[in-house]
Amino acid sequence: MDVLHMTSRKRETYEVRIESSLLWESALGIAAITNTRLIDTLEKPKASWDKLKKSLSKSLIRELDYVEKNNTWKSLLLLLHQRGFGSLQEFITFLDDLEDEEIKYLCIPYIGLKFQELRMLASKGDVPSRNRLKDQTDDNPYYPGYIEFICTTNVHKLKTHLMGVMSRWYEEVILPEKETLSAILTRDRQSKVEMSKKLSPEALVEWATGGITYLPEPAVHTVLLIPQSIYRPWNVEGDIEGVKVFYYPVANESIYPDDKDMPSYFLVQKHKALGDEARLRMVKFLKGSERTLQEITNELGMGKSTVHHHLKILRSARLVETLDGKYRLKENAVQSLSNELKHYLTKE
Structure with a gap:
């Protein structure tokens, strides 16, 4: 049947925000080094990862083992989305000030508006709500176990762990390369900002991510693009309320700025x-x-x-x-x- 269109309203799309920070790079580095199934596919050779591990302190290795067991890298990413942290210390202070139920709620994955009440109840210790969330995410390889962990873990221990692993990784891995990494992320963000003036939001996302087609969704009003170098060549996707997140791999020209023709x-x-x-x-x-x-x-x-x-x-x-x-x-x-x-x- 033919449809007579009587409306002049254009199809709605999302807006694109572009942010960069060494804190994102830290959290994704923690995720990468503890993802044993994926590490062989990363651009950085496994030998380099092995060398890095040998250089880390015993205390950081213990924290990374805890991350690998409980997937707490997800907690770091979710918590980093709560505000624009200007420094590691701001993030640590924010973590330290969180109430028990609040940190559990923030660390439970967002899976859609209609499940927000379940998320809240689960953070308060409601077992049926927790189980329903686990059932809703059983197609994800680690979400059910991660949700169980967040809802049942000792909050003081979780806080101590998150502050410890983030601080130690930043100090031992990020700080020695701080200027180089910061320059790479800044350059890449700027190139995407410049291109955003020439492309539609959907085309910009596809260009930045190297080919991901992300069409507008009813409950998503913003796409957040975050450049990262540690997880190249992979894109990492995330969801927070009203926002789709792509931690995308920085471009070659951002890493090698002296080669102007690359x-x-x-x-x-x-x-x-x-x-x-x-x-x-x-x-x-x-x-x-x-x-x-x-x-x-x-x-x-x-x-x-x-x-x-x-x-x-x-x-x-x-x-x-x-x-x-x-x-x-x-x-x-x-x-x-x-x-x-x-x-x-x-x-x-």
Whole structure:
């Protein structure tokens, strides 16, 4: 049935905020070094992580073991979102002043507006509410256990641990590289702020994250972009009330500012992907519609293995994605390409 549109209201989208801080870098570093399943996939070689571990104090190693067991890196990230902390000491003072129920509430993950009452009751010790929250998050590999831990742990011990691990990591890992890290994060944040003047919010998020398509959600009014270097090449996603968070990997040019001509990794990959007649035909064929592998094969008159190879290149460049077995063009990525190139060419 055809629909007659009588409204002139534009589709709502979110606003984008961009923040950077060494405190985020600290919390994510604590998360990275204790994520044994993921550490082999990080840009920093495992040998470097092993070397770092050997240099850490015994007291910090004990705290990191506690993080690995109980996933308290999540607590640090959630608590850091409560206000804009200008220094480590401000964060430590904030933690120390929190009441027992308040810190438990803040450390329980936000999973949606309709579950806020359960979150509050669980922080007050209500077992049925706690169990319902665990049931609602059973598709997450660690949330149920983490919720159980937060709701039942000794708050004084939790506070002491969070203050200890954050302070020691900052002092032993961040401070020796403070100037370098701060400059990298500041440069990257500034480049994203400059690009935000040229791109739509959705295109900006896709560009900053290297290809994540995040469409507006009814309860999300803001996307918060936070640059990080420690978790490269991964994006880390988070949710707080009304806000979607992407801790995104800083760009190459932010790390190597003296090489003024160094292009973005994905800028290069996108142009390489488009520099082929067959792949350009695929991009045009996918514009505005989703297609199966068989449909693309039929359209181009090529073998499935050849088509699959070309699609793999387009996907690795974050120009094409799959959904329910079908391929579709990431149109924001294509539309923002000229701005990305212009940004690179005019960069001083």
